Amino acid sequence: MLLPHGVMFHHFHGGRHAPGQGSLSADGLHRLLDFLDPSRLLSAEEWLRHAMGGSLQPGMLCLTFDDGLKCQYDIAAPVLAERGLTAFFFVPSAVLEGGTLKLEIYRHVRHACFPSMETFYAAFEESLMRSPHASAAREALHDFSPTSYLPALHYYTDADRRFRFLRDRVLGQERYEEIMDRIVADCGPTGRVDLAALPALLWMSPDDVRNLRRQGHVIGLHSHSHPTDIAALALPQQEEEYRRNRDCLSSLLDEHIVSMSHPCNAYSPATLTILRSLGIRMGFRSMLEGGSTDPLELPRQDHAHVFAMMNAS
Ligand SMILES: [Zn+2]
The missing domain is CATH 3.20.20.370 (Glycoside hydrolase/deacetylase)
Structure with a gap:
């Protein structure tokens, strides 16, 4: 039991x-x-x-x-x-x-603004590559092999591993939030996400x-x-x-x-x-x-x- x-x-x-x-x-x-x-x-x-x-x-x-x-x-x-x-x-x-709570806003924007995880990951990297952290990210990705990152979590795709590597190893929470806040701000004006109305919805x-x-x-x-x-x-x-x-x-x-x-x-x-x-x-x-x-x-x-x-x- x-x-x-x-x-x-x-x-x-x-x-x-x-x-x-x-x-x-x-x-x-x-x-x-x-x-x-x-x-x-x-x-x-x-x-x-x-x-x-x-x-x-x-x-x-x-x-x-x-x-x-x-x-x-x-x-x-x-x-x-x-x-x-x-x-x-x-x-x-x-x-x-x-x-x-930022985590919840990011989750909402990811689902509301992007038709799939792949399109979200692509937008994330695009935003990252336009940021001051681009060269650090490029350098880290040079030696990155998805198969050896988080191997125990077998349900992750290569794209999941690459995103988590960038978020947790290359950026860290504060710089990750910088990138995400920019994505959130870009989603607002398209009308797909009414940021002012989000707290009452979430x-x-x-x-x-x-x-x-x-x-x-x-x-x-x-x-x-x-x-x-x-x-x-x-x-x-x-x-x-x-x-x-x-x-x-x-x-x-x-x-x-x-x-x-x-x-x-x-x-x-x-x-x-x-x-x-x-x-x-x-x-x-x-x-x-x-x-x-x-x-x-x-x-x-x-x-x-x-x-x-x-x-x-
Ligand atoms: Zn919780």
Whole structure:
């Protein structure tokens, strides 16, 4: 019997939310929930009680939604309501305070402006070659062999490997964002992406989060600004990320926040100490492997794996 774990969801499509890599429709979510044994599925409050009391049992499951996405509110929450289910929603507070998360904007632009990943990769390299980082990129590509980069991730195409090499090894986050911000800006004027309207399309509002709580869902932390590697930040910055997130959500909902999920699965023992000092008592990883008995490191399985098992059965 499997360890008790959460099922992790991100993107949904339907209505004004266009399909994207890994997104589920309302119907897909229904089918996935049919596939999960309902007797194993706990309400969020019930899961939390068991997790905090140390009484989670093998096979127990719960549902979790990361990143405060509007598509979850529009597409998934009605499905949960219809089936009388509740879930965890882990919400980065920057988006509740009028900020944006670049990762999500890039994802949206990639799908909305480019007919395929290949056309996006071509535009990315074109923009890179017009940037001050062109000669460094050309030099790095000279010796680049896609077959020896990330060989363990066998589902990547050569183009995927080349893009990741440029992004992670040649550019690094800051310069990558420079290039991407230029692509985003170029997409705006064509009318394909209304940048001003994006935040309302991509993220929940404070009222949405309050409504979810009223419906019995549990709201938890996911850091303030969703760094891609929060464990790499200095400890005072990590503390600031989670303290701001906690203060925003607890004042919005007028309650203590006790749960969280680790953005991009990034954390260190010091991160867990910070979370404990902020009153957090239950946290989720983003994968099944590598968890511990610490209630701040509970395992989760990506919905895509459950979906694959369902289609294979
Ligand atoms: Zn996240």
